[in-house]
Amino acid sequence: MIATLEYVDILDRSEMLGRMVLNSEVFEAYQEAKLALDNDSEAQQLINDFNAVKDQYEDVQRFGRYHPDYSEIMKLVRTRKREMDLNDKVAAYKIAERKFQAMLDEISQYIAFSVSDKIKVPKDGGALTDSGCGCGSGGGCGCKAS
Template identity: 70%
Template sequence: MIATMEYVDILDKSEQLGSMVMDSDIMEAYTNSQKALHKDKEAQKLIRDFQHIKEQYDDVQRFGRYHPDYNEIMKKVRAAKREMDMNDKVAEFKIAERNLQKLLDEISRYVAQSVSEQVKAPQEGAALTDSGCGCGSGGGCGCAS
């Protein structure tokens, strides 16, 4: 591909946009909450405990309800997740993460729509949800959702 001035200009502007995101209050809140989460020993213990029980859950999921420990593991996973989610540092991080994702979705949507209405872009946190659709459209395409 031959680099044209237009191409170079687009790259420069995309770098500027990236810098603006990195310098934003939303990114600062995300970074601060991430650092606070990593420093909090209680939160880290809850995360490790949840990851450990999640591994057991993944093993049980291969067999579903037929696994002898299915009900026990399901209860443990829900309890561990609830306990982890109730931690202040985890909750703050999740809020900051959603705010950052919302900003990135808005930017993506703005860029996509400035090109064409037919260009698909994430909508309202679709990147944080699993629609079951493999095409990445958030289920909007009508395939298995």
């Protein structure tokens, strides 16, 4: 491909946009929240506990209600998730992550709509979720699979 001035201009503007995102207050808040979360031993323990139960949950999901530990694991996974979500560092990280994702979604929409308003743009962190939740599980979570 032969580089034209138009391509060079697009690349320059893309790099400038990338630098603007990396220098934004939203990204800075996200990085601070992530660093605080990574350095908090209590939060890390809660995350590890939740992930361990989540592995058991995935095993139980293969058999559903017929698994002998179904009720126990279902209650435990909800309890661990709630404990994790109520931690201040985890909550702050999730809020910062949502704000950063919203900014990226807004930028994507602005760029796409500058080309055509017919372009589908990911919103709320999901990739083109017109027919369901976009989880990719094929309806395993109860969403409507297309």
